[in-house]
Amino acid sequence: MQKKVLILGGGSGGVITANKLVEILGDQVDVTVVDRNAEHTFIAAYPWVAFGLREVQQIRRPLVALQKRGIRFMQAEVRALHPDRGVVETDRGELDYDYLVVSLGAEPLPSPVEGAQAPWSEAGALAVRSWLRESQGERWVVGVASPFYPCPPAPYEVAGQLDFALRVKGLRSRSSIEIFHMNPAPLAGMGPVISHAVLKILKRKDVAFHGNFELAEGGDGVLKAKDGRTLEYDRLILVPPFAPNKVVRESPLAGPGGFPEVSPETFRSLKYPNVFVIGDTVNPALGLPPAGVVVHYQGEYIAGVIAADLRGAYIGEPFNAVAMCIMDFGDDAILPQCDFTEMLAERGMISCGVMATGRSVRIAKMLFESMFFATMFG
Template sequence: MAQGKTILILGGGIGGIVAASQLRRALSREHRVVLVEQAATHLFQPSLLWLMLGLRAPQQISRPYTALARRGIELLRGRVEHIDPARRVVTVDGKELTADYLVIALGAELAPDAVPGLAQAGHNLYSLAGAEAIRDARLTLTHGRIALLVSAMPFKCPAAPYEAAMLLEWDYRRRGLRDRVQIDLYSPEPGPMSVAGPEASAQVRAMVEQKGIGYHPQEKVASVDPGARRIHFESGVSADFDLLVYVPPHRAPESVRAAGLCGDSGWVKVDRATLATPFPGVYAIGDVTPSASRCPRPAYWRTGKPRWSRTTSPPKSPAPAR
């Protein structure tokens, strides 16, 4: 009888969970599917936009990883310290694990400290703590200027800052404060969601500007002055703000970079058809690959009208005005 294989999946984000679940369904039980994750609970990050508006609570958008055991997936909690892709050996909290197949799904590491003053001046749209801070700050800011800043390319889910800007605009409008607050969005991109093509980019830009949101493309941040509440761009332009919401710089996790897995792009190079890396038996999926800036298009990008569903609709809250 053939000996069972061990498939080791590093990272419990959406990619890691889906990969583990699909493999567990497809493989017989003599094969082990092991998911390595440091956190105790999975946070569904797309719902941070709802939490930002007070339409979700943290416990509504998180689930314990222990639930995966019911599917026959082994969970190993710990930090990935070292990856040897040639040997398919991973060190987790000082313990070496050997895999027959290795799937790297560690996502992108957020690096707000890469921009001087950024972390001290604003709130990280892509973290739970940041979304909670935005939720509270928007209630105390009743007049002034909100700046949404994309600090570097690439970044995961290119729709998110544009959705955030339009949701904040809706929130201030429904509270009767829209005429007191200016909202501006700054990005190094040539256009919003340029990865989706020029037609889609133009449509998203039109949606944003029709709502009175100032859009400033091709502006790359150099530094932020927390005391003066001012953003300085490489172009020489500067912008003041009363509330700063930012998308931080992204980079591959340190353990991935140290393993020699990253190509010239700074991300793990994979075969686009198979997601295989240059190392036999080693694969990479999700935001750790060069496709980090891609995500499904928003449901409302054609019409500007959000489409609520049982998984996305805010409980007992009105939909944005159509």
């Protein structure tokens, strides 16, 4: 008898999990992906939209294409989770399941500074592109509003890409770029090797970094930190604060801070054994970065865990606790690697290093985008 696997979220985690389940278990499972959007968006490419390297439709694929792989797709809004009853409430009715995979991501909260933009959504990316089109040379500031946001390297990448874009337009000598963060150094959680590599690129690009800058308030062209420091700007690219998806943080799955409590070994809910939570919805609470590469490995892994439940032996991919994420600075790139194995086992710290640098590394990021679409959607 087929087991029903319901996957909430058509982002990277949901799409990868669905494909892996069908690959491993075939017709033993009835897999359904639910998302309010009709299309999957490769979110990591939104800055490329902002800087003109991609158009919006180039980074999207219709989720209905999953049906060619034997995966059902339902476009619906998830309204509530009822794991005690084994159902999910949507605007198209209730859906039951034998296994539930929650990959709804993180939810952006309102920006604390009016007029700021963030190129990690369609509207934000197109707004930044419009700024560039109109630019005559301004004071640009890039920063973050809270410690929790998807893709920790993203603000640094955008600052680097902005420098490159302004140089191409011949406006860099009339423009300034500054970046601020509440951490003392860029990507401080990844250690001094990565911080030094990023700082070296920022320095070469004449991008000033302001560490330990915790935003207190902003508006009318001025940002103020809690310690009293100020930054003046004409254009503000600000990552808004994020929280676990509202449906999740208001559900019985929620734990401290709204993050579900799961096993760090299997990502299985500690309260409901047939529920798994992956991605930005849970990773910050586990000490894992809210990044696409992590949810990619989680999706492959939990497909094998579910298969082990059904077949009695683990036959899938081991969880890869080593994350590699190419940082694209426009005319330069870094490929760092971080090993979270010891941290997850509570035996030690994260270990990070730089695997490669240089412009050619950017090509790998573009190739991965193409490979992802081809592998997941055909």
